[in-house]
Amino acid sequence: MSKSPNDKSIGKTMRYNIPQDDNQEIREILQQVYNALEEKGYNPINQLVGYFMSGDPTYITNHRNARSVIRQRERDELLERILKSYLENNSLS
Template identity: 65%
Template sequence: MDRQTRMYDNLDKLEQRTIEEILTIVYDALEERGYNAIDQLVGYILSGDPSYITSHNNARNIIGRIERDDLVEELIKSYLHK
């Protein structure tokens, strides 16, 4: 399998991830780098500024693949158990 094929396979897998999986990946990457993950995620959601998210483990790119309004919607649904 060549590099380009692997890249597309990785993109397909990324697009199949749920918002919960993406948040977990990003949260873990932020924690690994010593950040307060909750504060950083809130900053990102409110501002849209990707610099709140570390590039460690490709977290910035991963979270950038979902719309912030979809992220907020999913968080509210999860909080309210809907």
């Protein structure tokens, strides 16, 4: 039985690198979406988690164009920034 090319990567850790973009832009996107969700009476954290976990943009309100705003960046970029901020603020990085 021959091995497929993917068998070579089993057991290896893949590197995932996100280009360092303007963190201020990501901060503004998250703040704008958070504010729009809060204004509409949603729990912003729950809605953002739903969006990040599922990829379904309907977790984000259209109020103040928040749904379009959050989709300006890839979910992985946004999550990377959130995680980095958390780790820095909790002296874990």
